[in-house]
Amino acid sequence: MSISIRDLPLEEYVLLGNAACPGCPASIGLRMLGKALEGKFILVVPACCTSIIQGPYPKSAIKVPVLNIAFAASAATASGIRAGFEALGKKDVQVVVWAGDGGTADIGIQALSGAAERNENIIYICYDNEAYMNTGIQRSSATPYGAWTTTTWRGKTEFKKNVPLIMAAHRVPYVATASIAYPLDFIAKVRKAAKINGFKYIHLHAPCPTGWRFPSDKTIEVGRLAVLTGMWVLYEIENGVFRLTGVSKSLLDKSKRKPIEDYLKLQGRFSKISDEQIDLLKRHVDELWMEYKHLMESG
Amino acid sequence: MGVSKVLTGNYAVANAVKLAKVQVVAAYPITPQTTIVEKIAQFVENGELNAKYIRVESEHSAMAACIGASATGARAFTATSSHGLMYMSEVVWWAGLGKFPMVMAVVTRALAPPWSIWSEHNDVLAHRDCGWIIFFAEDNQEVLDLTIQSFRISEDEKVLQPVMVTLDAFILSHTATPVSIPNQSDVDGYLPPPGSRRLPFILDPANPLTHGNLAYPRNFMEFRYEIERSMGNARRIIVEAGREYGKITGRYYDSLIEPYRCSDADAVLICMGSSAGDAKDAVDILRDEGYNIGAVKLRTIRPFPYEELRDICRNKRIIGVVDRDYSFGFGGIMHGEIKSALSDLHIPVQGFIAGLGGRDIRVEDFIQMGRKLYHIIESGVGEFPPIWINLRREVFR
Numbered sequence: 001m002s003i004s005i006r007d008l009p010l011e012e013y014v015l016l017g018n019a020a021c022p023g024c025p026a027s028i029g030l031r032m033l034g035k036a037l038e039g040k041f042i043l044v045v046p047a048c049c050t051s052i053i054q055g056p057y058p059k060s061a062i063k064v065p066v067l068n069i070a071f072a073a074s075a076a077t078a079s080g081i082r083a084g085f086e087a088l089g090k091k092d093v094q095v096v097v098w099a100g101d102g103g104t105a106d107i108g109i110q111a112l113s114g115a116a117e118r119n120e121n122i123i124y125i126c127y128d129n130e131a132y133m134n135t136g137i138q139r140s141s142a143t144p145y146g147a148w149t150t151t152t153w154r155g156k157t158e159f160k161k162n163v164p165l166i167m168a169a170h171r172v173p174y175v176a177t178a179s180i181a182y183p184l185d186f187i188a189k190v191r192k193a194a195k196i197n198g199f200k201y202i203h204l205h206a207p208c209p210t211g212w213r214f215p216s217d218k219t220i221e222v223g224r225l226a227v228l229t230g231m232w233v234l235y236e237i238e239n240g241v242f243r244l245t246g247v248s249k250s251l252l253d254k255s256k257r258k259p260i261e262d263y264l265k266l267q268g269r270f271s272k273i274s275d276e277q278i279d280l281l282k283r284h285v286d287e288l289w290m291e292y293k294h295l296m297e298s299g
Numbered sequence: 300m301g302v303s304k305v306l307t308g309n310y311a312v313a314n315a316v317k318l319a320k321v322q323v324v325a326a327y328p329i330t331p332q333t334t335i336v337e338k339i340a341q342f343v344e345n346g347e348l349n350a351k352y353i354r355v356e357s358e359h360s361a362m363a364a365c366i367g368a369s370a371t372g373a374r375a376f377t378a379t380s381s382h383g384l385m386y387m388s389e390v391v392w393w394a395g396l397g398k399f400p401m402v403m404a405v406v407t408r409a410l411a412p413p414w415s416i417w418s419e420h421n422d423v424l425a426h427r428d429c430g431w432i433i434f435f436a437e438d439n440q441e442v443l444d445l446t447i448q449s450f451r452i453s454e455d456e457k458v459l460q461p462v463m464v465t466l467d468a469f470i471l472s473h474t475a476t477p478v479s480i481p482n483q484s485d486v487d488g489y490l491p492p493p494g495s496r497r498l499p500f501i502l503d504p505a506n507p508l509t510h511g512n513l514a515y516p517r518n519f520m521e522f523r524y525e526i527e528r529s530m531g532n533a534r535r536i537i538v539e540a541g542r543e544y545g546k547i548t549g550r551y552y553d554s555l556i557e558p559y560r561c562s563d564a565d566a567v568l569i570c571m572g573s574s575a576g577d578a579k580d581a582v583d584i585l586r587d588e589g590y591n592i593g594a595v596k597l598r599t600i601r602p603f604p605y606e607e608l609r610d611i612c613r614n615k616r617i618i619g620v621v622d623r624d625y626s627f628g629f630g631g632i633m634h635g636e637i638k639s640a641l642s643d644l645h646i647p648v649q650g651f652i653a654g655l656g657g658r659d660i661r662v663e664d665f666i667q668m669g670r671k672l673y674h675i676i677e678s679g680v681g682e683f684p685p686i687w688i689n690l691r692r693e694v695f696r
């Protein structure tokens with residue numbers, strides 16, 4: 001796990017002049033992904049912000065081969081690419097899906113579940129900015145409780161869908177969560193995934209200044225607070241064994257976590273959240289940690 | 300010259316896929332296509348076909364996986380029908396518009412409600428406009444032959460578009476007839492080696508390219524025109540592929556249409572798919588009765604056989620078009636297309652709607668249609684609105 005920033009290639013795989021918003025977490029994540037795999041992979045991108053971030057034809061801001069595909073189809077497309085390469089005897093090419101939370105937790109979950117059940121030898125990364133940003137900040141099943149979106153003006157009334165645990169229930173060899181605010185943790189997980197045969201799922205928390213309503217220089221700060229308050233948890237599940245990683249290792253004890261208000265108050269999307277709603281959210285977070293604790297102990 | 304076997308249309312497809320040495324198959328079952336993907340699974344498990352078989356969870360994923368496989372340069376195949384094709388539709392368009400070579404067999408079947416598993420052509424015709432070359436097969440021999448040819452056509456560097464081979468539910472898919480199967484070595488010589496074609500776009504980390512990113516209006520139309528150019532080239536490549544195929548099998552397919560007793564005919568009935576055989580039988584009977592009639596089978600509907608049809612129809616007194624499909628509030632889909640292709644020839648083009656949801660189109664029905672064409676000529680009334688054949692009108696009283 002000990003990766004130093006100095007070990008990473010200097011080469012950039014997400015080029016300057018791309019079309020991301022300032023402070024965009026998706027482009028930060030992609031940049032790390034490129035460095036983690038040193039550009040030796042195929043990227044499959046369903047409809048999402050990254051469809052735009054690449055920039056318009058005839059140019060592209062991404063320096064690895066990209067196959068854009070329909071919103072629901074990324075996991076199946078990656079399966080086909082893998083099969084094609086195997087049929088052609090090219091076994092050493094990594095195939096990576098880079099999909100949003102909508103393309104993963106909602107419309108793409110069927111294809112994702114299918115690919116996981118078949119244990120396809122691909123890496124699937126969901127960058128989770130907790131709403132449909134491409135189309136203008138509509139709620140997804142990964143939007144947290146209480147958050148404003150353009151389809152939940154009074155705050156979302158349901159809790160965030162726990163996709164990593166859904167993927168773990170498929171008993172795939174590797175499931176991990178990560179955050180763009182903890183790049184070395186993310187890169188270590190990508191590199192580990194690249195060495196494992198079979199289906200790998202990484203869920204990357206990606207605070208989005210445009211959609212969450214915070215200043216564009218606060219992306220990393222918001223990302224860190226998500227983890228430090230326990231709202232987002234860094235872990236991996238390797239062959240069924242659950243393990244907290246990074247700073248989350250020290251946060252099992254609730255008293256070590258920052259109050260979640262510290263996280264919420266930075267974001268305009270929670271500006272109208274009530275005290276009762278915050279209490280509910282806290283209870284939800286505590287329950288999640290109980291679940292993780294149980295997973296850790298059952299080993 | 301190969302061997303002759305008694306095969307259903309579905310097994311003819313499976314055998315063609317095996318002979319073409321397809322490298323990636325991704326498929327999902329649906330009646331009446333199911334036995335295609337079952338048979339291929341057996342070929343793969345027996346080691347008779349060395350392919351990756353992806354047992355996807357839906358048709359949408361089947362087509363998406365074929366797109367992925369095609370983007371690596373591998374030879375890909377899928378098969379579906381009716382609801383499966385509609386469920387897949389978004390990515391069927393993606394394959395055509397993205398210029399991904401592959402072959403798909405579609406067993407034509409009516410859409411529900413009400414549920415039906417029998418033949419109708421609306422499923423295929425809903426995908427007329429998405430950049431696929433579309434063949435209609437008349438019999439199981441044609442099913443096998445066109446499927447093999449389709450790989451060559453699809454992968455031709457002047458085409459690089461996906462190809463659909465369609466066969467009618469049950470009438471072909473589940474009816475066993477003798478089919479002559481070419482030798483493997485002949486097919487090997489006829490098709491490019493699988494995975495050998497050079498795509499302008501191929502996924503390769505050593506040469507990164509982006510496929511499908513945003514195109515502003517100033518760049519977009521050229522993508523569309525390029526597909527149209529490929530379709531234009533396909534007219535020639537299809538004929539070439541059909542001729543070359545004749546050299547290895549003795550069965551020549553050298554036109555996008557197949558005319559039957561048309562040269563001296565006054566009237567011509569146009570149809571597609573499995574009913575073409577019955578249309579020809581009807582022509583023979585009508586000829587014996589003194590009617591100067593012929594029939595034309597459309598082998599492709601995309602590219603549309605524009606010149607071929609105009610050449611055949613030019614001096615006729617009337618044309619009849621038999622649609623096993625319908626566009627509500629309009630009429631038969633092929634009727635509309637053919638009428639527009641012949642518009643400046645000033646020939647009446649009468650539409651017939653027949654066989655929806657698998658209702659039989661019998662030889663007698665074609666005979667009635669032929670006689671009707673002559674009534675129209677003799678009465679000089681021009682043409683009637685589309686005539687629904689064997690509609691049980693009493694239901695509406």
Ligand SMILES: Cc1ncc(C[n+]2csc(CCOP(=O)(O)OP(=O)(O)O)c2C)c(N)n1
Nearest residue numbers: 047048049071100101102103131132133134
């Ligand atoms: C079938 C289909 N439905 C709807 C859309 C419109 N659409 C494009 S991107 C998108 C939302 C993407 O959300 P997410 O996956 O979270 O990615 P993000 O934009 O947040 O990066 C939607 C609804 C589409 N492209 N295809």
Ligand code: SF4
Nearest residue numbers: 021024049133208210
């Ligand atoms: S909306 Fe958010 S995720 Fe999308 S490009 Fe802008 S900052 Fe990035």
Ligand SMILES: [Mg+2]
Nearest residue numbers: 100101131132
């Ligand atoms: Mg999103």
